[in-house]
Structure formats: C-alpha cells, structure tokens
Amino acid sequence: MKLTVAICTYKRYDLLGLAIESLTRQTLPADQFEILIVDNSPSTENSQQQQASYTHLGNLRWVHEATPGLSNARNVAIRLAAAPLIAFLDDDAIADPAWAESLCRTFKVFGETCQVVGGQVRPIWGAPRPSWLGDELLGYISVVNYGDEARFLTGQEWVAGANIAYRTATLRQLGGFDVSLGRVGSGNSLMSNEEVALTDHIRAQGGRVVYDPVAAVDHLVEPARLRQEWFRRRVAWQAVSDRVRAATTEEGPDVERIWSDIKDFFLHTPPAERTVRALALHQDDPGRFRWQLATIYNFTTIMLSGVHEVDDD
Structure with missing residues (x-):
C-alpha cells in the first residue's frame, strides 16, 4: 500500500x-492504493445507500462523519489512512490516469525533504468564462499551472487543496x-487557508513543497x-x-497602507457611485x-482588525 x-x-x-470513476482508471495498481471516502453529509441513511453503490471496489472504504467541516473530515481521513502517503482529491475533480502513480514517484524522486506535492488543476467550465475574469483571479477557483517541469516551489507559490498530497x-x-x-x-461559509496554514508548519520544520505537472486533475x-x-x-x-x-502569529495589518489603498479606489470612482455601494456594483473591466x-479585501481586513480612527477635525 503506497x-x-x-x-x-x-x-x-x-x-x-465521477471522481471515484477516475480513480478506477489509474495506472497505479489497485492493490497499491486505497480510496477513502469521508462523507460529511448529514443523513446517515443516505450515506449508507450511496456506499452500497461501491461495494464492488475492493480498495474503497467509506466512512460517514457526522461532525461538519472540511478540515475535520480531512483529519478523520488522516487518522484512518493506511498508507504512508495521503492525497486529497476534491469530490468535483477528475484525476488523470497517471495521477496516483506520479504522486508516489515524485515523493520518491525528490526525497525526504519533499513533504507536500501538488499538481496541475485544470478548469472544467460549468458556464462560459466571463470576460471580466482575468488570469490573476483564477487562483480563487483553484486553477494551478506552473508549467511542465516538476520542481520545488518557492514560499510565494502554492498548490490547491483540490489536488494535494502529504506524508501521512x-x-x-x-x-x-x-x-x-x-x-x-x-458553502455558506467560504473560510479557507487550511492547506496554507498546514504547509507553513511543514515548511517551518524544513519540509518542502513540490509541483508535479503529471499529477493533474480536471476540476469543475x-x-x-x-x-x-x-x-x-x-x-x-x-x-x-x-x-x-494571522492571529496565531500576532501579525497586524499595515493600517496606513490599507486606508490609502481604499481611499485611492474611491477617488477613482465616479462621484455618483462614491459610496460603499461601489463595492457591490457590477464591473465589466477586468482591471476595475x-x-x-482588493478594496473589499482591504475593507474587511480593517474592520476585523478593530481599528479605531479619530477625525482630525
């Protein structure tokens, strides 16, 4: 079991x-990997009914986890994992046939310092890509492509939770x-950063992150x-x-810079729209x-930081 x-x-x-089906087509032999489904859905009965559809897969285990939350579900998987490597695949992702085999090979080739491996994440567009969606925003929908060469990533580069593997x-x-x-x-809450925080801990201990372009998935x-x-x-x-x-590191925001950036946005907004409503108006231009x-991010950061300003007048 690898x-x-x-x-x-x-x-x-x-x-x-569809995700499970893609795992049945892997080049890595089925007796060398297991499929572990952690079902966080609220209904135990529905979960059991769905589980019955996969009893023919000898390398698949199905667990119903009642406590909600993606991080908790992933921690359940970590506790139950039978292999020295664990890869997380989103339920709306489809793995390339060489995905599992390439992940295992990359950990071996890059050695013990390689603690995290992530691969390409290609978008499956559920609707036409909007003209206002520039490449700079693709990270928010977990698109990852650093080219065709496997390599260690820098501290500023990241891999997506839709396609990421670790040493168990x-x-x-x-x-x-x-x-x-x-x-x-x-999805009422869009909290994130669980992979980033964990990767920070791993890097602090000397571990490194590798990008593997062959371990690719298509993601809805x-x-x-x-x-x-x-x-x-x-x-x-x-x-x-x-x-x-940031609360765990006691890092505070650069308040003066943030206020300046917010002010700059509103100064470049037409006078009739120069209210907080400008943060919700549709924008046709990708740059705008x-x-x-960026202003929404800055405004939220300022409010969460508990800043207190006094009018100079």
Whole structure:
C-alpha cells in the first residue's frame, strides 16, 4: 500500500461518482492504493445507500462523519489512512490516469525533504468564462499551472487543496488541519487557508513543497462561482481566513497602507457611485473588478482588525 486517496464530500454524490470513476482508471495498481471516502453529509441513511453503490471496489472504504467541516473530515481521513502517503482529491475533480502513480514517484524522486506535492488543476467550465475574469483571479477557483517541469516551489507559490498530497506521518505529527479554517457544510461559509496554514508548519520544520505537472486533475468550476457576487464573497471570506491565520502569529495589518489603498479606489470612482455601494456594483473591466475585490479585501481586513480612527477635525 503506497497511497491513500481521500475524498471528503458533502451531499454531492452525483459529482463524487465521477471522481471515484477516475480513480478506477489509474495506472497505479489497485492493490497499491486505497480510496477513502469521508462523507460529511448529514443523513446517515443516505450515506449508507450511496456506499452500497461501491461495494464492488475492493480498495474503497467509506466512512460517514457526522461532525461538519472540511478540515475535520480531512483529519478523520488522516487518522484512518493506511498508507504512508495521503492525497486529497476534491469530490468535483477528475484525476488523470497517471495521477496516483506520479504522486508516489515524485515523493520518491525528490526525497525526504519533499513533504507536500501538488499538481496541475485544470478548469472544467460549468458556464462560459466571463470576460471580466482575468488570469490573476483564477487562483480563487483553484486553477494551478506552473508549467511542465516538476520542481520545488518557492514560499510565494502554492498548490490547491483540490489536488494535494502529504506524508501521512507528518500530518499526524502536526495534528492535521486547523478546524477553525476551511469550509463547513454547503458553502455558506467560504473560510479557507487550511492547506496554507498546514504547509507553513511543514515548511517551518524544513519540509518542502513540490509541483508535479503529471499529477493533474480536471476540476469543475460551477456556474455559481462564475458570478461577480461569488468572487466578492470569496474575497471577503479570504480576508477573514487571513486574519484568523494571522492571529496565531500576532501579525497586524499595515493600517496606513490599507486606508490609502481604499481611499485611492474611491477617488477613482465616479462621484455618483462614491459610496460603499461601489463595492457591490457590477464591473465589466477586468482591471476595475480586480481593484474592487482588493478594496473589499482591504475593507474587511480593517474592520476585523478593530481599528479605531479619530477625525482630525
């Protein structure tokens, strides 16, 4: 047993079936990896019914986890993993046939300092890509492509939780994912940063992150995520996630710079729109939309930081 492939799911059984099917087509022999489904859906009965559909797969285990939250579900998978490597695949992702085999090979080739491996994440557009969605924003929908060469990543580069693998022993040593971060339920909360926080801990201990272009997946971008209002919510929740993460390091925001950036946005907004409502107005121009999102992030950060300003007048 080389690899545990963990898929954490919540009431998305139709998509889950495609993810599991992609794992049945792997070049890595089925007796060298296990598929571990952690079903976080609320109904035990529905979960058992869905589990029955996969009894023919001898390398698949199905666990129903009642406590909600992606980080908690992933921690359950870490505790139950039977292999020295554990890979997390989103329930709406489809793995290339060489995905599992390439992950195992990359950990071996790059040696013990390689503690995290992530691969390409290619978008499956659930609706046409909007003209206002520039390449700079693709990270918010987990698109990853650093080219065709496997290599160690720098501290500023990241890999997506839709396609990421670790050494199981390292995750157990560090206590797994921070349950104060990450999504809960069907997505009313868009908390994130659970992989980033864990990777920071791993890097602090001398571990390194490797990008593996062969370990690629196709990942669904649902139509709801291709609306400007979703991106605004996503960015606001990113600010929340970053403040929660920063609280553990006692890092404070650069208040003067943030106020200056917010002011600059409004100064370049038409006078009739120069209110907080400008943060919710539709933007056709990709550059203007990025600026709006940056201002939402900054405004949320300032409010969460508990700043207190006194009017100079």
